[in-house]
Amino acid sequence: MTDLLHGRRIGLLTASASRLGGGVFEAVVVQADMIRAAGGEPVIIALDDAHTAEDAHRFAPSSVLSSKVVGVPQIGFAPGLVQQLLDAELDCLHLHGIWMYPSRAGAVWARKTGRPYLISPHGMLDPWITARGRWKKALARAGYERDSWRTASVLHALTEREAKDIAREAGRADSLVIPNAGPDCSGQPLVPREPRVLFISRIHPKKNLSPLLAAWGDLAAAGALPPGAVLTIAGWGDPGDVAAFEAELAQAPDSIRFIGPCFGAAKAEELARARFLILPSLSEGLPMTILEAWAAGAPTLMTTECNLPEGFAAGAAMDCGMTRETIRDALAHALTMPDTEWLDMAGAAQTLAAEVFSAPRIAARWAEAYAELITAASETGSGGNSR
Incomplete structure (x- = not known):
């Protein structure tokens, strides 16, 4: 340097x-x-x-x-x-x-x-x-x-x-x-991961969590989630925003877990286990959490408002849209994706992290x-x- x-x-x-x-x-x-x-x-x-x-x-x-x-x-x-x-x-x-x-x-x-x-x-x-x-x-x-x-x-x-x-x-x-700039890449995923979807960010209206909860609930009610599928939500925020989110969560299926703030080694572990990171935001600058996910080999489901078109172009991300329906369809596709296709996405994610955003x-x-x-x-x- x-x-x-x-x-x-x-x-x-x-x-x-x-x-x-x-x-x-x-x-x-x-x-x-x-x-x-x-x-x-x-x-x-x-x-x-x-x-x-x-x-x-x-x-x-x-x-x-x-x-x-x-x-x-x-x-x-x-x-x-x-x-x-x-x-x-x-x-x-x-x-x-x-x-x-x-x-x-x-x-x-x-x-x-x-x-x-x-x-x-x-x-x-x-x-x-x-x-x-x-x-x-x-x-x-x-x-x-x-x-x-x-x-x-x-x-x-x-x-x-x-x-x-x-x-x-x-x-x-x-x-x-x-x-x-993103963090250094971890080891490239060589085997597919369990059907774990991770949201990690602030609990805030602009993160658009309500449609995400509803979309996951639709899939659960229809029996359309693969065995062992889990949506983990890690986040923090103003007490009012967190309280409103927890009230919605009380009506959500058991396959959604809220773990609260997540930092350091615990955050790295969650990223390393995630098959996908999801960020259905209404507004972002350039979210660090997506760069962290790519470095950890986790492709992303995100909106165009995340301002990372490179992810779509490289095949490291899919557009989940902002509505209950579009998020539901994106989750359904992601969780039934063939392992070979997912491994290609994981590799594309780490290539972006190691090159464009190194x-x-x-x-x-x-x-x-x-x-x-x-x-x-x-x-x-x-x-x-x-x-």
Whole structure:
């Protein structure tokens, strides 16, 4: 790996450096690894939450700098955050996620230092997201988001589709398009797996779990599930969303099991046992859980809103649609698929993970992007550390 970032301190700013951040948290963990691989030093800075200390080991050997939130948690106002950023002596700051106070803090840091400031919205400018909580987002736009978007050196899009969302919302057509990087592949599946389908993500309306439960229930009622078929749902979320989901689950067949939050070795084990991962989402950025599944040799049932058309093109994924009927048909087809066909899909999934979404390949692109931004700022006489 190149040493393009040798001696450079890259700040990774996010609202949550813990499991509460969901896929954004996982993406930041991988981003820190990629910065280290390029010779740089990642500096993780986040709002303090209930799991920040518990999950800090995920960034080792880097430490996590957390800032206490005052007032409404959904806004995330942290009065000490700007000074914490300034004291960190960063060469570049990369914000992951928007719609909270870190956007304001990042823009203030950028103006005070003149150093590069990048923003990764992580799908948070998707029309499904922007249509929810309109008045809150209108206040955020007026209060700090538009200023943050204007101040940024560049906005980062995970896909060309997200670049269009950024252009529509932020008025900027100069997005840097780099996908998420997946984990290293595990051993290639040599024998077919049991009929286990896995959902692992946040429990949230956009994940579209109600039609999934109904579709599985239809197959169970019709006796159309193969012997031993199990749908495992692993997830976490706001108490209200989890309570609503559990109320629906109470009416579901026994072949659906809810195991709650699932991380680390337990998550790896579930992925390694899954015949398919399913994600019938209404909105996504570029879901890390699908990249993790592909690396583990699990093909996916997903919607086009997962923004991974490469999976369909390569034969690593099938479109499950968003309705009870389309999800039911996709599950029926997947669970009766010949073993040889499934092994081909599993191989295609791991090929995608090892090539298109490999961490070394994506890390090299990020190293070049960070280095170019830091160099450009230094040449204007405003950027770069003088340590």
